[in-house]
Amino acid sequence: MMTKGTRNGLATCEEALQRLVSGKPHRPEHVGLDLSKLTAGIVSYEAGFDRGYLKKARKSHQALIAQIEAYRHRAPVSSVKARELVVVAEKLSTSRGELDEALKQRDNMLTRNLQLMLRIKALEKEITQLRKSSASKVVAFSERG
Template sequence: MTPKYFSKGLAACEEALQRLLDGKPIVPEHVGLNSSRLTASIVSLEAGFDRGYLKRARKAHLPILAKIEASRADTKNNSGSHNEKRMVRLAAKLLLLEGELAMVRAQRDRVLSQNLQLWEQVRCLELIARKNKSQVRLHL
């Protein structure tokens, strides 16, 4: 049973905080948010309120504000493992980008080759056209 002072707004903020900690936010800007950057205003926005909904001046808000601070402190204490995860994510992203770069380079080379072939054909056609033009003048 929740205390009498526990409002629907606070319940929404609790759910929002849990979504953020689980890495499953519903606000697109919060996707991939580092827990060390978690603030009361972010939790408020995730819950569907404005940035200033959670305030230290409201006694009912103090427990959730303490949870937010505790989760930030946890993240800072576990920054080594977080940095390792971040490095793994960045390495995977780098591999994808290197693959994409190789594909784009191959496409570029193919297009350049086609352009050179077309240029050669145009040059040959121009020579034939000049030759035909000069032959037409000789017959006149």
């Protein structure tokens, strides 16, 4: 059952909610409040109570708390959040570009390393053939003498 004190406290909180939503709070720390951060504690404090005044467990408070949550969930993204998202998107784009460049460099390096390995193998084969050829000439020369 709602008492006169509860009704007045609840009405005070409802008024505080309307001030917050309209952007005209009494408390300076609530000026410019992002409604996506609106909580029952903030409404209670704006109303002049402690942050724990509004409780979900109290039936008389449930409707107001539901309103607070509805405002919080339908609040547009603040301009600060929007700017943060733009900055993050720019960093992501830059990082993707850097990653693409690094992958190209890696692929070029791997291609060059493969070409060098093939050239080394060819030169090793040529050296082996030259050694065999020169060894047979040394044997042939020593047999002449």
